[in-house]
Amino acid sequence: MAALGIAIGGSNWFSALALGVTLLKCLLIPTYHSTDFEVHRNWLAITHSLPISQWYYEATSEWTLDYPPFFAWFEYALSHVAKYFDQEMLNVRNLNYSSSRTLLFQRFSVIFTDALFVYAVHECCKCIDGKKAGKELTEKPKFILSVLLLWNFGLLIVDHIHFQYNGFLSGLMLLSIARFFQKRHMEGAFLFAVLLHFKHIYLYVAPAYGVYLLRSYCFTANKPDGSIRWNSFSFVRLISLGLIVFLVSALSLGPFLALNQLPQVFSRLFPFKRGLCHAYWAPNFWALYSALDKVLSVIGPRGFLRCLILCALSSFMFGWHVHEKAILLAVLPMSLLSVGKAVDASIFLILTTTGHYSLFPLLFTAPELPIKIVLMLLFTTYSISSLKTLFRKEKPLFNWMETFYLLGLGPLEVFCEFVFPFTSWNLKYPFIPLLLTSVYCAVGITYAWLKLYVSVLTDPPVGKTKKQ
Numbered sequence: 001m002a003a004l005g006i007a008i009g010g011s012n013w014f015s016a017l018a019l020g021v022t023l024l025k026c027l028l029i030p031t032y033h034s035t036d037f038e039v040h041r042n043w044l045a046i047t048h049s050l051p052i053s054q055w056y057y058e059a060t061s062e063w064t065l066d067y068p069p070f071f072a073w074f075e076y077a078l079s080h081v082a083k084y085f086d087q088e089m090l091n092v093r094n095l096n097y098s099s100s101r102t103l104l105f106q107r108f109s110v111i112f113t114d115a116l117f118v119y120a121v122h123e124c125c126k127c128i129d130g131k132k133a134g135k136e137l138t139e140k141p142k143f144i145l146s147v148l149l150l151w152n153f154g155l156l157i158v159d160h161i162h163f164q165y166n167g168f169l170s171g172l173m174l175l176s177i178a179r180f181f182q183k184r185h186m187e188g189a190f191l192f193a194v195l196l197h198f199k200h201i202y203l204y205v206a207p208a209y210g211v212y213l214l215r216s217y218c219f220t221a222n223k224p225d226g227s228i229r230w231n232s233f234s235f236v237r238l239i240s241l242g243l244i245v246f247l248v249s250a251l252s253l254g255p256f257l258a259l260n261q262l263p264q265v266f267s268r269l270f271p272f273k274r275g276l277c278h279a280y281w282a283p284n285f286w287a288l289y290s291a292l293d294k295v296l297s298v299i300g301p302r303g304f305l306r307c308l309i310l311c312a313l314s315s316f317m318f319g320w321h322v323h324e325k326a327i328l329l330a331v332l333p334m335s336l337l338s339v340g341k342a343v344d345a346s347i348f349l350i351l352t353t354t355g356h357y358s359l360f361p362l363l364f365t366a367p368e369l370p371i372k373i374v375l376m377l378l379f380t381t382y383s384i385s386s387l388k389t390l391f392r393k394e395k396p397l398f399n400w401m402e403t404f405y406l407l408g409l410g411p412l413e414v415f416c417e418f419v420f421p422f423t424s425w426n427l428k429y430p431f432i433p434l435l436l437t438s439v440y441c442a443v444g445i446t447y448a449w450l451k452l453y454v455s456v457l458t459d460p461p462v463g464k465t466k467k468q
Contacts, residue, residue, distance in 0.1 A: 013137060013146075014125070017146050017147060017150050018118045018150060022114075025114070028107075028160045028371075029104065029107045029160075031160075031161045031367070031368055031371065032161060032367065032368050033162065034362065036162065036164055038061075038063060038097075040075070040163070041089055041098075042063045042092070043072070043075040044075050044078060044079045044082055044089060044090060045090045045091055046065055046075075046092060047079055048076065048079035048082070048083070048090045049090055049092055050092065052255060052259070053261070055072055056256070060095070066268040066271070067198070068197045068198060068252060068269060069197060069252045069253060069255070069256065070197040070198045071197075074198065078109050081105070082102075082109075085101045085102065085104065086099050086102050088102075089101075089102040089105070107160070110159050110165055110167065113168040114159075114171070116167075116171035116172065117168060117170055118150065118171075119171065119175070120174035121145075121146060121150055121171075121174065122146075123175060123178040124174050124177065124336055125145055126178070127178055127301075127336075128141050128145055128336075129141070129340065138386070139386075141340075141390065142339075144339055144386045144390060145338075147382060148339075149174075149335050151382075152331070152332065152335070152379070153356045153379040154327070154355065155332075156375060157372055157375070158328065161363055161371070161372075162363065164325070166325070169198055169199050170328065170332050172194065173202065173205075173332075173333070174332065177301070177304075177305060177333060177336070180304060181301040185213060185216070186240065186241075189209070189244050189245075190248065192206075193245050193249070194248055197249070197252040201326065201329070202329075204311055204315035204316075204329065205312050205315075205329070208304060209308070212303075212307070213241055216304070217241070218233060218238045218241070219234075220232045220234050220237070302337070307456070309330050309337070309452065310452060310453060312326075312329040312330035312333070313330045314449070315329075316445070317446065317449060324358050324359055324361075327351075327359075327445070328355075330351065330355070331348075331351060331355050331356075334347070334351060335352075342394040343451075345387040345390070345397055346397040346398060346402070347451050347452050348383075349387065349397060349406075350398075350402060350405075350406070351444075351445060351448035351449075351452075352380075352383060353409070353444070354406075354409075354444030354448065355441070355444075355445060356376055356380070357413075357437070357441060358438070373413070402447075405443070408440070412436060412437065415433075416433035416436060416437060417433075420432060
């Protein structure tokens, strides 16, 4: 983890937070893992043992390669380290193969690649306004944000128990956001273009990126009231952005274009026969509306960040075949807003608490029950207490209705885990706990989405705020 030393510089507290969560991740190595563990083992085998021409055709396992080419090359790179742990994991025909060395390699691969996420969090912390900083270290917005991101409960259970690489991918997204705050628009655009070719679910937030870059980078000047100065449009900047997208896409898809395999690649990425076309049309249409609705009147990275979260939440709510893990696409960037304004902190706490609880069904084995309960209680308690302290001079973060709703998660968990299994309904209606969890959490997430939407629509444009 030498990269962490470079990323953290002289911030000893940041180093301690990063090291602490890394040790926790190591302790989670022996825990339950989902079928995603076998999915990624199979992709290691495919990319290592087969020529590139067969990567998107191989179907020995039901877990076929269905991520964009950059992720396939990512697996290819990992496979050349994996061979020193256990060569057998790289055999395509070794379906559901697992060994202690395979487990160690795959778990450590997630932990190691999280170094990018740690660096991205460090960069995001540089972008936080320190005006609200208290005397104590634990009251400083940068410290609170670091804990909210590095120790995020959702990432811990999804990546380091359930098993995925969301930390690495989220690191790319957060780093691109940080670059926008730092006025390094070309770098931010490049990072997001790369991210799209790692995992295409990030198409959901592409409208926010596109409109923001058009508004804040291609238009080089504004009127005193903050509106666009139309004659300031730069075709050179537009072409440079287009060139970035083209070059990244060419690097990713070029080999498959040369092999005349682009239709096959796209058929894996967008399996329309399963109806997923709705997930890439209806959500993105709504997300485009959400972005266009406000971005053109809100200038600056914070306005972009709000619209990115709206895109992610709109896609999560109105998508087709949406995975519960996709809520992290909104939760993580919302963390950045939570330390800036009380209203955003309130939305963050409702969204995060509800979204994180909705992930509980992913860990359904008995040994993980106390782990997920304790970790979520610790993270939620810290989130609420730290943000309440940060905004203690403002009105309470929750009204009575929001407090009542969040407290209701406790009885719901008791019923689902400790009462229902001993009722006569358990055998006849085993889906009831999942149904109750999904419906209850849907109410909270919908409420957070509406509250965020209202706050965006009622927030005055930056130009008008400055004028006042």
